[in-house]
Amino acid sequence: MDVKYYLRERFFPHLWCAGCGHGIVLNALIRAVDSLAIKKKDMVMVSGIGCSSRISGYVDFHSLHTLHGRALAFATGVKLSKPSLNVIVPMGDGDALAIGGNHFIHAARRNINITALVMNNRTYGMTGGQFSPLSGVGTKATTAPYMNIDREFDTVELASAAGATFVARTTVYHVKQLQSMLKKAIKHDGFSVLEVLTQCPTYFGRKNRKGSAVDMMNNYRDTTVPIGSDKKKENPELIERGIFVDKNLPEYCQAYADLVERASA
Amino acid sequence: MAKKITFVQGNEACALGAMYAGLDFYAGYPITPSTEIAETLAVTMPAAGKKFIQMEDEISSMCAIIGASLTGNKVLTATSGPGFSLMQEALGYAVMAEIPCVVVNVQRGGPSTGNPTHVSQGDVNQARWGTHGDHSIVALSASNHQDVFRMTVEAFNIAEIYRTPVILLFDEVIGHMREKLIVPEEGEIPLVARLRTSLKEGVNYHPYLPREDGRLPMSDFGDVHRFNVTGLYHDMWGFPTDKPELVQDLLRHQINKIENNVHKMTFYKSYFLEDARTVLISYGSAARSALSVVKQRRNRGESIGLLELNTIWPFPAELVRECTQHADLVAVVEMNVGQLTQSVRLAVGDQQEVHLINRVDGQMIIDKDIKKILRILQGRGI
Numbered sequence: 001m002d003v004k005y006y007l008r009e010r011f012f013p014h015l016w017c018a019g020c021g022h023g024i025v026l027n028a029l030i031r032a033v034d035s036l037a038i039k040k041k042d043m044v045m046v047s048g049i050g051c052s053s054r055i056s057g058y059v060d061f062h063s064l065h066t067l068h069g070r071a072l073a074f075a076t077g078v079k080l081s082k083p084s085l086n087v088i089v090p091m092g093d094g095d096a097l098a099i100g101g102n103h104f105i106h107a108a109r110r111n112i113n114i115t116a117l118v119m120n121n122r123t124y125g126m127t128g129g130q131f132s133p134l135s136g137v138g139t140k141a142t143t144a145p146y147m148n149i150d151r152e153f154d155t156v157e158l159a160s161a162a163g164a165t166f167v168a169r170t171t172v173y174h175v176k177q178l179q180s181m182l183k184k185a186i187k188h189d190g191f192s193v194l195e196v197l198t199q200c201p202t203y204f205g206r207k208n209r210k211g212s213a214v215d216m217m218n219n220y221r222d223t224t225v226p227i228g229s230d231k232k233k234e235n236p237e238l239i240e241r242g243i244f245v246d247k248n249l250p251e252y253c254q255a256y257a258d259l260v261e262r263a264s265a
Numbered sequence: 266m267a268k269k270i271t272f273v274q275g276n277e278a279c280a281l282g283a284m285y286a287g288l289d290f291y292a293g294y295p296i297t298p299s300t301e302i303a304e305t306l307a308v309t310m311p312a313a314g315k316k317f318i319q320m321e322d323e324i325s326s327m328c329a330i331i332g333a334s335l336t337g338n339k340v341l342t343a344t345s346g347p348g349f350s351l352m353q354e355a356l357g358y359a360v361m362a363e364i365p366c367v368v369v370n371v372q373r374g375g376p377s378t379g380n381p382t383h384v385s386q387g388d389v390n391q392a393r394w395g396t397h398g399d400h401s402i403v404a405l406s407a408s409n410h411q412d413v414f415r416m417t418v419e420a421f422n423i424a425e426i427y428r429t430p431v432i433l434l435f436d437e438v439i440g441h442m443r444e445k446l447i448v449p450e451e452g453e454i455p456l457v458a459r460l461r462t463s464l465k466e467g468v469n470y471h472p473y474l475p476r477e478d479g480r481l482p483m484s485d486f487g488d489v490h491r492f493n494v495t496g497l498y499h500d501m502w503g504f505p506t507d508k509p510e511l512v513q514d515l516l517r518h519q520i521n522k523i524e525n526n527v528h529k530m531t532f533y534k535s536y537f538l539e540d541a542r543t544v545l546i547s548y549g550s551a552a553r554s555a556l557s558v559v560k561q562r563r564n565r566g567e568s569i570g571l572l573e574l575n576t577i578w579p580f581p582a583e584l585v586r587e588c589t590q591h592a593d594l595v596a597v598v599e600m601n602v603g604q605l606t607q608s609v610r611l612a613v614g615d616q617q618e619v620h621l622i623n624r625v626d627g628q629m630i631i632d633k634d635i636k637k638i639l640r641i642l643q644g645r646g647i
Contacts, residue, residue: 008493010502010504011504040491041487041488041489041491042487044486044487046332056493057493057495057504057505060491061491062335062486062487062491062492063491063492063493063494064332064335064486064494065493065494065495065496065497065505066328066331066358066496067328067354067355067358067496070324070325070328070355072325073320073324073325073326073328073329073332074328074329074331074332075332076292076318076320076325076328076329076332077290077292077328077329077330077331077332077333077334077335077340078332078333078335078336078486079332080290080316080318080329080333081289081290081316081332081333081336081338082336082337082485082486082487084487085336085486085487102321102322102325103321103325106320106321106325256311256316256318259311260311260312260314262311263311263312264311264312264313264314
């Protein structure tokens with residue numbers, strides 16, 4: 001396939017640091033869209049603010065680069081007003097779950113057919129490495145020099161509890177799985193959440209002595225396991241990868257179309 | 266066809282005006298005293314096949330209408346003071362990304378939760394400067410339901426022509442008061458449709474390259490032209506830039522497209538101004554009381570007149586100067602501590618003192634209140 005067909009080269013070079021995992025997500029995303037044979041004109045990417053959110057400018061889709069935390073709210077307007085569009089919303093962990101937490105749970109509750117991609121690097125990269133709601137207790141950040149005392153969200157549990165009908169997690173080490181999960185998430189008829197663990201060697205890695213980008217990726221290999229693995233029973237610290245929720249419930253735009261029929265009857 | 270005569274609240278008149286203007290998409294969050302706009306549209310929009318959504322807050326409401334505008338829709342949200350505060354960041358986004366949209370603020374007493382069920386005109390300057398950064402804004406007002414309807418339609422028209430957010434600055438009295446509304450017939454008020462690019466697929470479309478007349482043709486999300494929309498300073502492609510000349514050009518463009526066309530978007534009403542020695546300036550429900558005073562005094566032979574502003578922003582300074590230049594006494598009647606009075610003072614300059622006649626206790630200013638202060642200003646004792 002021709003990756004460049006999907007890229008806006010005018011926008012390059014991209015602004016991500018050397019070793020950043022976000023480029024792997026971009027690559028997998030393009031391959032997923034290509035293999036689903038979705039036309040570029042039917043794709044809309046809506047993003048907020050942060051390193052991850054710049055992904056929307058690099059792809060040759062309709063792209064809406066919005067406000068910090070509000071991407072899902074803008075996306076709700078796009079999707080409900082034109083349900084035929086495929087709407088993907090890439091967000092960082094702070095963007096999605098700190099400032100955007102309210103929109104995240106309500107988009108999940110509505111089960112509107114949007115694909116939310118949480119690119120979790122456990123830090124605010126754009127502003128220089130502050131702790132996020134996914135950094136976790138005991139990590140270090142520029143705003144947590146004596147170690148973070150803030151407990152973290154579990155994206156999967158939060159999304160599931162809020163009502164998302166497709167919830168999955170993987171990492172940028174597991175590129176094939178990332179690609180196949182992206183395809184499933186995009187195809188899913190409802191609100192889908194895919195959390196992707198992606199390394200930030202520049203800030204999170206450096207502050208927490210995680211080594212190089214390669215070391216951080218190897219760490220994803222060593223600290224994650226497929227859902228239901230025996231290793232997880234022996235070591236609860238391991239992070240599960242896979243599809244946690246995949247169910248069919250009434251989708252919001254379809255429910256609205258039904259409502260219109262009732263109202264005009 | 267017989268005219269449709271209704272007896273409605275101002276909020277209903279606004280909703281009717283929005284539907285007349287071709288409203289496609291509404292997103293909002295309940296808040297007193299604007300809620301009836303949402304309640305009315307929740308009934309009428311789905312029945313007409315239009316989209317209505319109640320969002321989780323006012324922030325998301327404002328964001329959702331911007332998203333929906335980009336797929337080619339006429340969009341609206343309605344709120345009051347606290348919600349209007351929450352919308353300010355996204356309102357600035359609509360300014361920067363040049364997204365047509367209409368925002369209603371039915372004003373109540375502030376700051377904070379303030380006086381939710383009572384009238385105020387305290388958001389005049391929030392409408393002007395509520396979002397951060399240098400920018401211009403359009404804000405319209407009305408003192409009766411016929412004008413609420415009319416200004417709502419004009420708000421949609423201005424939003425489309427100038428690719429800008431437009432604020433409808435109503436107030437609690439106007440929103441909740443019931444009076445007659447004659448619904449205009451189709452075609453009676455001209456409607457402005459979205460200007461879309463005529464460029465075919467494969468031809469480069471620049472979403473932020475103004476035509477010679479200054480207008481920017483749009484292309485709907487989902488159509489053949491794919492482009493980037495951002496709240497960052499951007500070039501003609503919509504790609505982010507911090508090049509000083511491009512930053513300055515865009516800022517100037519966004520301000521000039523409004524400020525250079527003040528006369529085209531100035532709506533006002535003048536009552537007995539030709540020979541008026543005393544000129545009152547007012548807007549919204551306060552203008553009803555001001556007009557009542559003017560009529561009473563005219564009946565007694567006093568040369569007094571009223572300039573009622575339907576366009577608050579951009580401030581029609583030239584009009585105000587013309588209407589006040591021969592006056593002995595100029596007074597602004599408003600329900601705040603002098604928010605528009607400041608602009609009137611700037612407009613008339615040092616030539617003339619501009620007085621404020623106000624009330625800020627949550628009660629509507631009535632003719633007696635105005636007459637009491639006028640007596641003092643005219644040196645006729647208390």
